[in-house]
Amino acid sequence: MSVLAILEQRAGVWHRMSWETLAAAQQLGAELKQPVSAAVIGSDVSALGGELAGKQLDRVYTVEHELLKDYTPDGYTAALGQLIAAAKPRLVLFPHTYQVRDFAPKLATSRERVMVSDVVAHRVDGGELVLVRQLFQGKMNVDVRFQGDPPYFASVQAGAYRADKVTAGSAAVEKFKPELSAEAIRTKPQELFRESQRAVDLTAAEIIVSVGRGIKEAENIPVVQKLADVLGAELAASRPICDNGWLPMERQVGSSGQTVSPKLYLAVGISGAIQHLVGMKGAKTIVAINKDPEAPIFEVADYGIVGDLFQVVPALVEEIQKAKG
């Protein structure tokens, strides 16, 4: 089952998950005893292709066209559809980025296939690939097998494979020029922008107290603010808290917010959906306080307290004050 990893770049800079995906592809290729190739797509990606030529790969495809300068789902789907038709991989692997979420299901559909998205692990069973993904916001895992004929499509979750496991080697680079027409690209993308300069840099914080849905309403935020104060911590939040406007967006941790790795991360009333976990699982020590003993946050926590945050947090504030004298 030959493997093709489709990597992501923007303006000549790799997406960090590209290397994780390449590592996953090399691992799968080794276990399935199949050759592995990689592709990079854009208007001028020869330098990136050159970088890939130094990896242990069967082949590197540089998919180039001036209409691929800015990402569009129509352009990428057409170009990669042609590459897949020519290269005939059995398994196409993507990083599970926001961009991949935008076009890869369309690409798979155009080949009458369904992508297995957001894969966290795999195993080979009787020569067949079994992929593991999460369901119910991380509360359950499921083993998934492809049915029918290849090509198969899958995307891998951030942090599921380690970028530093990419094996060096050498590979031939093949230029692939897709046939694209401007009329077939229906969406007009504009420049990327950020809302405002971030006033809060959570990435520099040593201690973060982070709050989730368990806080119930805006009026209760002072409960956790007090904990942050006694610890000298920054206050952060999971997405729903910022969506509701209870804390500013710039205090959001997770895939659409900041990625943090403090010495101590206290998750208060946060269930631990994957979108949040990818933003904080690099913390050195994680403490979780949640009323639901099955909340996924406990899977990544070093210390856990099952209980009502409105009782536990004030008690904790008191104990910390005592300890600090």
Next chain:
Amino acid sequence: MKIVVCIKQVPARDSQLRVDPSGAWIQETDLTHEINEPDAYALEEGLQLKEKHGGEVVVLCAGPAGAAQTIREALAKGADRAIHIEEEKLGGFDPLSLARLMAAALQAEKPDLVLTGLQSDDLGYGQTGVILAEVLGLPHATIIMQVEKQDGGIRVKRELEDGWFQHVEMPLPALLTIQSGINKLRYATLMGIKKAKSKEVKRLTGAELGIVPQASIRLERMYPPEKSKHTQMLDGTPKEAAAKLVEKLKFEVRIL
């Protein structure tokens, strides 16, 4: 503007989940259900667009008979009518055959805009909207935080990673997958709940639509995830647990 909003009913967020005897799905009996949260934002966006530009909001829901409750709630919030694709065993449909089912139900509708949530809280594929766009032959954009109507189409704000955004223009008809937090959700009013009772709900089945379930991916075995770390659970009363944690923070984490 004729807007179709696709909604899904999922187990309530704080549900205690158990694997069923088949080993490949959860026990659904005894669970309470609710609208998939991102779909609630998609519905709200549809209602606000209708209020601004006129037209109609049609809710499309594929699900068992019990999903009628979620459909009623959408009608009570202000959707004009609904299409319910009634299928007890939706699990037999992979996202592609499900999208075909939804596309078949929309054939007579010819909407200007189709909205979905960006992903479901249960399966979490995050794909149904994009697949539906491809099946319907529509341009699309995902993870949308703002929708503006303009001459010849719409301009939307896409959320990217790490705090980045991008505006994208596209013609109508189009499909958008909506991000949670794009707007402020409304509650159904008493008047709305009363009105909903007389609104049209068209019921269809997969067989009537001529779409057979397909499974190009097979969910083989479901199980609670293994812990990636050894978690020390600190028990006792809140005060005892807090005291234990402070000990740990002091002597193991050495941060106090």
